[in-house]
Amino acid sequence: MNKEEQVIMGFRDLYNKIVWLNKDKMEESLKGFKSSEVHCIEYIEKNVDSNVTKLAEYFYMTRGAISKLTKKLIKKGLIESYQKSDNKKEIYFRLTEQGKVIYKIHEDLHKEFQERDKAVFDKITEEQFDSMLSFVEKYSKHLDQEIKKMDIDNKSE
Structure with a gap:
């Protein structure tokens, strides 16, 4: 195996280990939510004026798939849509209070995982x-x- 293959395999192996290590705690703390839903919530919280187009580009998904996902999140009461007074055509999303709770749980878990892995990054x-x-x-x-x-x-x- 050449170095290029070693790097790619190393990234894949690292990613799989991180997912495996974090999986149980994530699933337990965010029961009833799919990974795509939680990451959509995270993106909306961190990016002002999130819309279907921006979400589709970020997640490499179709606009149709994102529309389905955001409708599900609206139905669950985690996000709400809004329009700007100067642009009635475009629809944007923001978190509801319930959505912010899910965002906070997810962020806290990431901080916990970051703390777990700090020993490596400190060196x-x-x-x-x-x-x-x-x-x-x-x-x-x-x-x-x-x-x-x-x-x-x-x-x-």
Whole structure:
């Protein structure tokens, strides 16, 4: 296995371990909520004027799938829609009080997991962080370009 394959396998292995370690506590604390619902709530809380288009782009989902998801969250009383007085066409989302409770539980769990893993991150130098962040950014930009190519190819078919 070459170094490129080792890096990709390493990322995949790390991700799978994190998911496995966090799964039981997440499911127990957020019973009755799917991961996609919780992450949609998180995005809406952290991003002002979230709408179907922004959510679809962020989650790499279709607008139809996001519409379904947001309707479910509205029905559960976790988010509400609103419009701006200067733009009656666009519909935006914000959390309800109940949605903010779910957001807080999720954030607290992430802080707990971050604390658990602190021992590793405390030993990493600024240069190592910068190097890793640089790699992640370059790889992410490359993948963005590949996604754009796919969109162009799909639209031309």
